Amino acid sequence: MYSVFIITNKKKFVLATYNDFNPELSDQTKLQLILNGPTVPVTVFEQYFKAPEDFEIKTFKSGIDNALEASLEVNNINLVQANKKATADARVPVLPKTRKPRTKKTTNEDQGL
Numbered sequence: 426m427y428s429v430f431i432i433t434n435k436k437k438f439v440l441a442t443y444n445d446f447n448p449e450l451s452d453q454t455k456l457q458l459i460l461n462g463p464t465v466p467v468t469v470f471e472q473y474f475k476a477p478e479d480f481e482i483k484t485f486k487s488g489i490d491n492a493l494e495a496s497l498e499v500n501n502i503n504l505v506q507a508n509k510k511a512t513a514d515a516r517v518p519v520l521p522k523t524r525k526p527r528t529k530k531t532t533n534e535d536q537g538l
Contacts, residue, residue: 427495428487430459435479439469441502443495456482
């Protein structure tokens with residue numbers, strides 16, 4: 426049976442993943458096993474070993490029958506988190522102030538006078 430886990434750093438979303446760990450393992454052991462795995466981004470790995478006390482893991486969903494269903498659940502979580510981040514980071518672009526185009530000053534010679 427697979428379970429989906431959400432890892433946070435100081436209450437901010439970091440990573441969603443799935444695994445078939447023994448449910449009797451402690452959360453700290455699960456967190457260490459996941460973060461020492463080969464699929465964890467290097468930046469997350471570095472952040473964890475700088476301040477492991479800031480990280481926590483929560484079981485989002487358990488009892489999933491196969492890896493495909495668990496993977497789809499993780500993809501949905503990552504998609505929702507990406508959309509939240511995109512809307513939070515979205516800013517209205519400020520257009521530069523436009524200046525009047527430079528025009529040649531007319532003189533009496535240009536007017537044919």
